[in-house]
Amino acid sequence: MLNLLHVGCGGSRLKDLPGFFNDGQWAEIRYDINPDVAPDIIGTLQDMSILEDGVIDGVYSSHNIEHVWAYEVPGVLAEFHRVLKSNGFAVVLCPDMLAVCEAVVAGDLEKPLYVSPAGPIAALDIMYGHQSSIQQGNEFMAHKTGFTSSSLAGYLMKAGFEKVVVARDQIYGLHAIAFKTSPEQQRMDAVVSQLMPVVNGEVSVQVFGAA
Numbered sequence: 001m002l003n004l005l006h007v008g009c010g011g012s013r014l015k016d017l018p019g020f021f022n023d024g025q026w027a028e029i030r031y032d033i034n035p036d037v038a039p040d041i042i043g044t045l046q047d048m049s050i051l052e053d054g055v056i057d058g059v060y061s062s063h064n065i066e067h068v069w070a071y072e073v074p075g076v077l078a079e080f081h082r083v084l085k086s087n088g089f090a091v092v093l094c095p096d097m098l099a100v101c102e103a104v105v106a107g108d109l110e111k112p113l114y115v116s117p118a119g120p121i122a123a124l125d126i127m128y129g130h131q132s133s134i135q136q137g138n139e140f141m142a143h144k145t146g147f148t149s150s151s152l153a154g155y156l157m158k159a160g161f162e163k164v165v166v167a168r169d170q171i172y173g174l175h176a177i178a179f180k181t182s183p184e185q186q187r188m189d190a191v192v193s194q195l196m197p198v199v200n201g202e203v204s205v206q207v208f209g210a211a
């Protein structure tokens with residue numbers, strides 16, 4: 001089996017992740033700071049020292065890295081890199097600040113832009129964290145920083161990932177796949193085609209790292 005470290009999992013479980021991880025080959029380790037979501041490991045993104053170096057096949061981080069301060073981001077991504085096996089990769093999803101800022105410029109700060117399982121989401125929620133969750137006392141949901149496709153790729157490359165692929169979706173989200181070592185083209189294409197969003201019938205990505 002391959003192991004998938006599902007960081008900042010919240011209430012999400014393996015079955016909620018893309019089909020790629022539900023082919024029967026992946027076993028999930030749920031990791032979160034909040035004990036209320038019943039993770040397998042209670043821990044922070046900033047300090048994952050409970051995990052040894054090079055033991056993880058995949059890191060899945062959906063909407064977490066905006067929950068730490070900008071100065072902490074390099075350390076968090078260095079932790080993802082450290083725990084991965086040399087042929088491992090990290091999947092990182094986070095808000096697309098360029099798309100959110102375009103919505104704000106268009107006058108849509110508080111108007112719901114789309115409806116998520118947690119309820120309606122406005123630009124304000126994407127920029128500062130899900131307001132109704134925070135109002136209910138869950139301050140782990142506050143957002144402390146933001147990313148564009150190029151800043152996210154830059155952080156991942158600086159953390160030591162050899163190949164980084166980034167895509168923008170249609171619901172104000174960025175998707176990155178960061179390979180610890182450059183994969184063969186066939187493997188990269190297979191992972192990218194199954195994990196990246198399809199926009200207007202196409203998977204459109206930016207690739208960073210040596211050819």
Ligand SMILES: C[S@@+](CC[C@H](N)C(=O)[O-])C[C@H]1O[C@@H](n2cnc3c(N)ncnc32)[C@H](O)[C@@H]1O
Pocket residue numbers: 007008009010011012031032033034037043044045046061062063064067068140141
């Ligand atoms: C917006 S939720 C995302 C949940 C899930 N990954 C998803 O996409 O539906 C953010 C999650 O990150 C967790 N979190 C926030 N700060 C964290 C930190 N410093 N270390 C670990 N987890 C953190 C929160 O507890 C929460 O479960």
